[in-house]
Amino acid sequence: MIFNSFSFLYFFPAVFILYWFFTQKYRKAQNILLLVASYYFYACWNYKFLFLLIFSTLLDYYTGLQMEKSGSIGKKRFWFWLSVLINLGFLGVFKYYNFFVSSFIDFLALFGIQGHAATLNVILPVGISFYTFHGLSYVIDIFYNRIKAEKDFVDYSVFVSFFPLLVAGPIERATHLLPQIKQDRTFDPYKAADGLRQILWGLFMKVVVADNCAMVVNEVFNHPNQYNAGSLWIGALFFAFQIYGDFAGYSNIALGTARLLGFELLKNFSFPYFSRDIAEFWRRWHISLSSWFRDYLYIPLGGSKGGLYSQLRNVLIIFLVSGLWHGANWTFIIWGGINALCFIPLVVFKLNRANTDTVAQNTFLPSVKETLQIAITFGITVIAWVFFRAINVTEAIRYLTKMFDFSRGFKPEVSLSSFGFIAVLLVVEWLHRHKNHGFELSYISQRWVRWLLYLFVFLMLLIFGVSSDTFIYFQF
Structure with a gap:
């Protein structure tokens, strides 16, 4: 189902009427309605991959609870990395496996080595990059004690799968969306x-x-x-x-x-x-993704601290990873690299915030x-x-x-x-x-x-x- 379709024209008014006229006084009922509507919205594309979305949700929900009650940093770190590796593993298999395999074979061919490997004939689950990043930000924030683990499974599930943002963002943070899910809502004309x-x-x-x-x-x-x-x-x-x-x-x-x-x-x-300039462009384009990489990759790498070499290295990594996030193709990586090359001079001359x-x-x-x-x-x-x-x-x-x-x-x-x-x-x-x-x-x-x-x-x-x-x- 897409926004500019007749099916959405029927779907959303029905959700809106049930949401405001039949469940308005019961926030729990509203959230259950949103969750059911979101799963139906996603299943209209391919119901089989709905189970992947539900599994990802269960994984990060359970991981959050386990990290919060862990008695030692070792156990907390175990649950954290388990969630991160599984999430990135699913993303890697569905989105990047064929790309890395074919790239490695092409690399071997440069040295006259003929490589052979099986590729996967799978459909890329729509929105997987977006809802995976929702879950990752949630788990990372709990690990660094920025938020508490969400106890209500329905509320957390709505955060991950809220249908307006489910398949193409924006990439939300638990610190921003979860409080809205957990509070009573009144209609504002x-x-x-x-x-x-x-x-x-x-x-x-x-x-x-x-x-x-x-x-x-x-x-x-x-x-x-x-x-x-x-x-x-x-x-x-x-x-x-x-x-x-x-x-x-x-x-x-x-x-x-x-x-x-x-x-x-x-x-x-x-x-x-x-x-x-390019720096301003990236502050204005796909803001939720740019800020996600800034907070969860650029700053942990050291951000703008340290020497100039470290700053430029971090900028290059961010743009190349951003390019790879967009697609499993060297074209996207080069696209990210071009933006990095235009961004780096601004950093060198301290004009990136001009x-x-x-x-x-x-x-x-x-x-x-x-x-x-x-x-x-x-x-x-x-x-x-x-x-x-x-x-x-x-x-x-x-x-x-x-x-x-x-x-x-x-x-x-x-x-x-x-x-x-x-x-x-x-x-x-x-x-x-x-x-x-x-x-x-x-x-x-x-x-x-x-x-x-x-x-x-x-x-x-x-x-x-x-x-x-x-x-x-x-x-x-």
Whole structure:
């Protein structure tokens, strides 16, 4: 089941009605309803992998209890590593086994050694990277005494499998979401209205921007030899907005849906294409993942402490691991490496925290300097996205080479209609760059103006929306 499907259109109103009209006075009943709804939501994709989700939940729940009552640090460390290794083991088998096996065979071939090994013909369980990281953060926080183990199995299970965030995030922390699950919730019409606006905007980003861009992107990336440099640049540019509209659109729908149920999830995007350097981009792109790696990998490695060499080593590790998290392919690792190479100079010259405010903070338009910074950062990002989209490193290099080969001309040979949708996206988000999301219109006092904007976006969905049965980040 996906957010932009008719099945979700039936599913969520049913959950909403039962949640607020029949179980509102009973928090325990609400949480049981959320758990059942979440398992049904996940099972609609593939019910067989529901058992893997339940096993992961049971493992980390039991591990948390055992660590808390352990009488010695040795026992506590045993349960901790047992959970970590099993969780990463499942992730490794389903997501990375074939990649590491084939990479090792390719490495042996460099020395003339012919290697043979069996690969697995398995489907990657949707959302496994996300709910695994939910459980890992919970276990790590208990190990370091940041939180207490959750005694209520239903409450913990809702934390792991809450359906708005289950398959594509944001990656939540127990310190943020569990207290909300354990407290009574009352319906807030103002938050609900803002949640509906965020859902509407998320749908626009997904089915109008991302899915229209995808038609051009798929054609150009699948047949790069048939197009000139201008068309390849359009393909790369459209992919930048496809992946942004797809993933940020999903996150907006997830946050809006959760708000309708009385929950505030972690913000996952903050207008990243208005960033003035790569460091700012990563503070604004997939925020829940970036902060997860910062807190659970970068800081334990030493963070920014120690000498410059240690800092640069830690930065490189974070970006390479982030690339690998996105997919079992060298293209993702190189994508992470490109971002690391752009990030490292900022660390060397202590400029990685130079842009922590909102661009054009007190003006309507950015300065010339800010405009150049945004353009350069976006250009680097677009080029790096080519590796993210390509099926392998060879195809990525071939694509990039042809992007800079102007011998066949530069006039685009593909449809440019999506530029109009991108323009609407950029204008609306620029006007709301100080807000929590791109369609936060509560500051507009005239109701008729707000409803006119709602109608405009709704008509865009009806007229230009494209039917798509997946989200890009489901594969991660």
